[in-house]
Amino acid sequence: MSALESAPPRLVFDDDCGFCTWCAEFAAERGEFELVGFRDLTPDQLARLPEDYEECAHLLTQESVYSCGEAIEEVGTRLETPTRHLAVAFRRFPGTEGAREPLYRRVADNRDLFGRIVSRTPPARED
Template sequence: MSDALLVYDDDCGFCTWWAEFFEQRSDVPIVGFSDLEPSLRNALPDDYDRCAHLVTDGMGYSCGAALEEAFARLGGGRPVRPSIDFLRRFDAYIAAREWTYSGIARNRMLWGKLLSKPTGSSGRANADRTVDAGSR
């Protein structure tokens, strides 16, 4: 069982491409919005469908922070974690991260013409791929 779970819009081919990218290159399993179990859905913000989320036992990350944390976990986290931890100290970096995420998300149909995967319910959500969302 992973200590994190990436929640994404599985109705978006571009989002699915990225979610599978992270799943294949890290120990972070993925679950699409269409496969959310009630306990996980309750741990997410009310407007959860506006962006991706990375949920852990003790923390939740949304939008740009979720993908940043997913990147930090690639390759076991060793290569990029120190750089990300350093950058998170700066408000300008955080603003730029969220601005970039928002801009890409607003244009995901266009980006999906370059990078895309089939969408829809994948049956990925199951008991051994969830984290304890009750601590959030």
């Protein structure tokens, strides 16, 4: 297997946003992701993203680019915790695609509120 084939997916996020950074770090602690903030994007990575890439998070795999709610859903299915099953189940419900993006946008538009909530959450225990 080449280095490219074994590279973890890249989770691209707004590294100026505390909530976005918290979410990206949460995912990286529970799955295999390379975190890439907007300001650290390479020209090759940037070329794969939509023109309005700063509007949401993205997941870059070797085969695909997932954006916004679809990116978060895909991240959820790749977590190495039982929460992965919730993301997989979410995909199976009828109408999920129509609900996914409005749900993502609602959270994204209220990042300040969610950021205050997670900043009060104690860090995960290291056993």
